[in-house]
Amino acid sequence: MMIFLLFIACSTLFPETTPPIKRHDVAASLTGNFRSGPLGIRFIGPERSVHQATVVPVRFSLRPGFEISGALWTPQSPTGAGVIVAHGHYGQGKSGAEAQEIAHQLAAAGALVLAVDTPGVEEWDVPERRIHFGSGAHNRGVLYSRGSSAMALQLDVLRRGVDVLEQLGAKPIGATGASGGAVASFYLGWLDSRVVTAVMASSPPIPREAAASGCACDHIPGHPGPDATVLSQWSDPTLWMSDVVQVPPEGLSPKAEFEVFEGPHSYTLPMQERALDWFSDHLGTRKMKPLAATANVDLSTPLGESGFMAIADLPAFKAQPWKPQPSLGRVPRVDCQGEGPVMLTLGAVALAPIQAAGWRTCALSMPTSPGTDFDAAIWTESVGNGTVMADELAGAVAFAVRQKKPKVIWAHRAWGLIASTFEHKFVVHEPVEDLSGLRENDPLWLHVPGAWDGVIQAHTAKAVGVGDDPAALLGALGPPKL
């Protein structure tokens, strides 16, 4: 009894909390190691004169073959300081009002400003480069399967932007952005000591919670929020401007200031005015009232004819290959039909020919079917939590195997990966052989760690039959025997 009471007392005194992140681990996971080779700064033009500054579209290289777009805002009367502007999810990057207005304001105040596009926006809105929202999910999956993340890639892109400002002689350097751009600005300063201050406008919670809505590109796999220790770990002066009335997030460092500017989820004019003040105090830019009218120009430039490196062609680093650990989460539905020995079928399978060949089919389906947005949400949450969704599917199949005792397994495409975790004879219909064969509607959980660097091939190699011809696969399984 005493022990029981003591247990209750202890669990009240020490409520369960997420263990704080280890900065070294997270910093390592955010250092994508994609940066290499010369910066190769190219001024794409045309250079436009705007009030008290000029602006010109630029390109520079993350690594040879992987160009990034940006807009360089050069002040008429420079102060020497530089600012990186990171964009949020406003449909555009460097050309969006949320990036362009503050970039122009800061250039007018004497800062050399580089607004940097993340992969997949403006001219780079092409399948090979998308990382945002649903259309970027497979590229995020590829990065994750290789031990990296969309956030690590974006931060490497921004750090190359800091390299550009440095090469052009800017010092000291600050960062700013609204919404997703605020998240990026914070992590940029948190990671890169060359950035000495940052202004976050309309910032969502940092770190991102595993199941938060919005774009999952600011996930740090395996390190979901809330975690106050993350914020406390950057001790330089920072300004946090909230668009909604709320209390400051837990963990802000003593040099952080938090202010509410109620209004749209954006980089509003009052926020711009406060940011001008802040950077004047912390970077030495000129004190000024914000310009009433800022530039509004299309800063995108054509990609041109020459080829470019896809996200899938970025180097893999430190991927720990998936070791299946089946765990039962959602209970599957299993529908059996026909007479004969049992064949468990996984995924989209034409059952009639299999039954006609003398098998009793037991078709497994999850409460939600693969490929839907809901599955994408489950996958996103599992990535955030550091679990592997394929383990849950392997657990569901294990449940069906115990219940129906199949002789063999028939798997369609991605499900071959799951079938291979069992001792049963199995075949894979229309297998996913490599990244070039990935289809848009293939499930995101296929991107298990190491998927594209040997894991899928090694698992598929265990199949007794692989291919597009169902009759050949039936032959490979042999005649149904009870």
Ligand SMILES: [Zn+2]
């Ligand atoms: Zn995004």
